[in-house]
Amino acid sequence: MKTTLILGAGFSKNSGVPIQSEIPALLTKARENNDFENRVSLVMEGFLRDVFGFEKDIYPELDDLLTCMDISTNSEHHLGIKYSPIHLRALKRLIIYRIFSILEDSFTYSREVDKLIRFFIEHGLEDTGFLVLNWDTVLEKYISMIDPGIVIDYCNGGKYLTEDGRFKEKRNEDRRIKVVKVHGSCNWLYCDNCRVLINDTLSRMPNIRKIGFKKSDFELFDEMKELADRIFLEDIRCFICGDNVSAHIATQSYRKSFRTNSFPDIWDRAEDMLTNSEKWVFIGYSLPQADYEFKHLLKICELKLRHRKERKLSIDVVLLNSETATNKYRSFFGNKINRIFNGGIGEYMNYLQST
Template sequence: MKSASTNITRQGSQTSGSILATISSLNYTDLGYLNIEIGENPKDTEMTGYINHLGNYDRYLEGNFSIRFLENDTLVEYINCYAIELEQDQGLRFIVPKGDIRVLKVSKNNENQTQKMIKQIQNLMSSRQYGNIVFVMGAGASIDVLPGGADLLRKMLEADPHTEICRFITDVFKADIKKEEVPFPSFNQVLNVIDIALEREEGFSAEYSLESLRKLKKNMIGELRKYLIDRANPNVDNSYTELAQQLKAFKEKSGKISFITLNYDLYLDEALNKVFGTEFLEYVLPFQSLNDNGKGNDIQNTGEKENLNKIKIIKLHGSLDWLICPTCFNAFRVSENLHKALSRRTCPADHTELKEFLFPPTKERIEVHSHWTSLQGVADQLLRQADKVVFIGFSLSEDDAHFRFKLKKHLHRPENPVYIQVVSREKKEFDIATDAVSWNYWQFFGPIDYRPIGFKLFSKHPY
């Protein structure tokens, strides 16, 4: 065996000239000094090493953890480490399984700045324990199962070319589904324009009157729902399911988990229901279930069985299986066959036609619904109480100005700093200064734990 760095020597319980590294599990972070022993080809064999001078060794004796350090121009991450023993003089001895190593080259363009920023992050990593974790899920979290951005709307219309929607996009956005070289708008961009027009009660033209815009919105949501339902398969595991399974042990030890999702799709719902069961999930709002014969039944979401340590799911922009009665304002979740139930969507109480329960991201909000206000209030509370927030697939876009304000207000806590972790798509080179996602977060929050490893890998090792 040989040392990973020729200048590492041990002196009792501390290491002179060793590598400063961050060690983290799902609910702990620490700084330590690293001494790695590797074989001739570390990618083809297990690695062993020591990490010492930690705030608390015992917390890493069970479960897995990751170790990250900066060596010259390379950010190295050992992903799935586990402890094998605690030695009094040398510290925590651990193993890195075969192949669980990520090497990310630091871009030469901004090498000095990137290295300084990584060291700032390390300086913030004190010995901490996390018992209240909030996951914020953006569109990028579903990228493995759904097209992202403008591709989603294009693919949806390619699967079922809806004449009225295509004509509106061509007329208003000057985009053509048949011309791939022409930029195409995203689903939210189109829906946002329609929504603001309806809120202001301003039609676009004689052709696109308020009535035609209402019909267009209904058709767009109907087509999206159909596209997602046709591709949904709750029996197939994905990254959402993997993450839920990894979180199970943390929750069983009384850890608090919550989700704030900005997505309309049902992949998160299906994964959590599959792993934890419906009785452990709480959607906050007083929903009634709408089954496939059009009848509604109460869903007990709050006030009962508080000892279950329920997982709160806040769908800030609504959901494809949510409907609302514009007369009595009862809210419904479709509990059985989605296609069949939505074809008979009248309120069981007053027989009014139910409306879609969606709130696309906007830079302004002229009129809000009381249920939307309730969702916002609970999201505010979760963010204020969290000691760790994990963003997955969320670019911190300025399009969602309301949510950005919420994040700034509730996560700005100098007296009790929140640990912010950002998971973005996998990258081969690390340049925190020019990468749009990392720079957005850095400008907005300051130093954050940036993980360009993709949701698929993170879901297997969420630390």
């Protein structure tokens, strides 16, 4: 592997997907002519008001919101009298459902992103890998548009959900591209019983089915009680053991859980990809403090074989008008950075096409 592209939220922002700081305002957004979605918004609004003193246009940060919920549920404590661990677990499923819907519905085509992905695909699948920190499937959409014959290898040991609803091992086609998603993906499903991971590469499973909702989740909230008997939630069953499967992600929290069965393997693959690359290209990633574990991984991979390599690791950074993120990179990598492009993907593509 010669080049690893490390994609952050800014990469997806080019295709209309909101960045993390924009998501809290969208959690409470009402939708016309959709009773279920509007009731979800009311539950979200009530929770933000009760716990975070929500007022119009003043929202808690997503990290704070999810970290408070995770610490309370993991320690079996309330967040105030109204929100027991049972309520908080149901609320977290609603929040993840809403985030998945936002990621899916906001995608718009970007010619610049298309040109970027096309450039690296045409320069050799075997030489390029993608390390993605986002849950969305923006990258997968472009790969499919550019060449539907390319097989996405998530490097997670999972099975693959096919067009006819069957499950199979990953395919052995020659045209394969490695995509490692260290925080999980909105098109992954996981069985808590036999611990199999299922990749819904084509995103055929609707969000409301893959979150793992239970009827009791809706009965906990006054705004949704009357919907509990009207919403048909057909469980997704594991093809190995028959238990329910549901979404498999590490949430934006200072208490991300990387201890489940698949995440250690995924992080091992990420380490291999980074260690064996000659070039890292960061695109739209701001080195946030909450990603301290990933930043530590970067530093390990940068240093551990540096004394044995003939060629120095080359690091390019692609940002958009962000001096703050530029300073973070300079303080973290120092003089090891090759180039920083603060004019976005367009500036970076102009450079690639001129060399």
